[in-house]
Amino acid sequence: MGEAAFRQGVREAAGAPAAILLAGxxxxxxxxxxxGIPLPVAVAxxxxxxxLPGQLIFVEMxxxxxPLAVTIVAVMLSSARFLPMTLxxxxxxxxxxxxxxxxxxxxxxxxxxxxxxxxxxxPQLPRAQRLAWFYxxxxxxxxxxxxxxxxxYVGADRLAPAVQLxxxxxxxxxxxxxxxxxxxxxxxxxxxxxxAVAGPLAYFVTPQWSVVLGGLxxxxxxxxxxxxx
Amino acid sequence: xxxxxxxxxxxxxTYLWRGxxxxxxxxxxAKSEVFTWVSCVAYAIIAGIFAxxxxxxxxxx
Numbered sequence: 001m002g003e004a005a006f007r008q009g010v011r012e013a014a015g016a017p018a019a020i021l022l023a024g025x026x027x028x029x030x031x032x033x034x035x036g037i038p039l040p041v042a043v044a045x046x047x048x049x050x051x052l053p054g055q056l057i058f059v060e061m062x063x064x065x066x067p068l069a070v071t072i073v074a075v076m077l078s079s080a081r082f083l084p085m086t087l088x089x090x091x092x093x094x095x096x097x098x099x100x101x102x103x104x105x106x107x108x109x110x111x112x113x114x115x116x117x118x119x120x121x122x123p124q125l126p127r128a129q130r131l132a133w134f135y136x137x138x139x140x141x142x143x144x145x146x147x148x149x150x151x152x153y154v155g156a157d158r159l160a161p162a163v164q165l166x167x168x169x170x171x172x173x174x175x176x177x178x179x180x181x182x183x184x185x186x187x188x189x190x191x192x193x194x195x196a197v198a199g200p201l202a203y204f205v206t207p208q209w210s211v212v213l214g215g216l217x218x219x220x221x222x223x224x225x226x227x228x229x
Numbered sequence: 230x231x232x233x234x235x236x237x238x239x240x241x242x243t244y245l246w247r248g249x250x251x252x253x254x255x256x257x258x259a260k261s262e263v264f265t266w267v268s269c270v271a272y273a274i275i276a277g278i279f280a281x282x283x284x285x286x287x288x289x290x
Contacts, residue, residue, distance in 0.1 A: 041232050048240035053278045058239050068235065076242035078278060081271030084264060086250025094255075107247035165283075187265065191272025199277020200284055214277035219270030226265065 005129035009136025012121070017113055017137075018144040025145040027167025028055060029152025030159045035063040039153050046149045047142060050111055053078045057211060064207070074211040082107075085115050092122045093130050102131060109138035190225055194218035 032042035037059055045055050054075045061071040086107055122130055198218030203210040
């Protein structure tokens with residue numbers, strides 16, 4: 001792999017991208033502490049799940065004492081976006097010089113933030129350098145987020161609950177702004193709007209299943225609205 | 230219940246989509262209807278989670 005491209009990825013991540021995740025995972029660490037998750041588990045969830053919505057479900061479901069299967073189904077459905085994200089990115093990265101396992105490592109390093117920047121950056125990068133660039137970029141994001149989770153956890157007492165949630169929200173808000181100009185804009189806008197309505201409504205029907213029910217009903221509603229008449 | 234086991238299963242549940250994306254990326258039509266529906270549901274779930282948490286946050290203020 002290209003060492004220069006890797007280092008370039010590291011440099012480009014060590015700025016605004018890392019700073020926004022630092023804030024978000026400070027908030028997540030504090031929330032995890034408030035819900036009684038042990039510190040090592042909270043930090044490990046950042047590396048192993050590496051998706052803020054899935055991690056919030058993991059923490060919330062634990063606090064609600066939800067059944068194991070319900071938690072796993074909810075996390076799984078919240079992570080479904082990784083399929084279209086990976087599908088969109090892979091054709092841009094595939095190169096004869098790479099090994100298959102390198103793509104499967106890349107899949108674990110992928111996040112909404114890394115994906116957003118990669119989609120914007122790849123057209124200016126030679127194909128052979130993209131994988132190394134992404135490794136460097138994503139590793140900085142994972143490391144920053146893991147350290148921030150620990151820092152937020154330890155400093156939870158000094159953060160008001162409102163500030164903790166505000167920090168967590170900065171991340172999706174920031175990327176929603178970036179994504180607003182994305183290719184699949186109509187899908188994103190309709191899906192997000194329908195989900196924002198269906199999610200809270202589903203909570204009144206069944207709190208434990210609200211993530212699943214809200215996502216399926218809101219997503220299907222968005223899909224039906226999208227279809228040409 | 231062992232929290233580490235739950236975390237491992239949650240990590241696996243997330244990786245399922247990531248790995249599947251790599252596996253089928255060479256053979257799937259990115260413009261198919263199923264793909265569109267999956268994207269809609271994925272976005273709706275993300276928005277639902279954050280809308281719910283936002284509502285709870287506003288109630289606490």
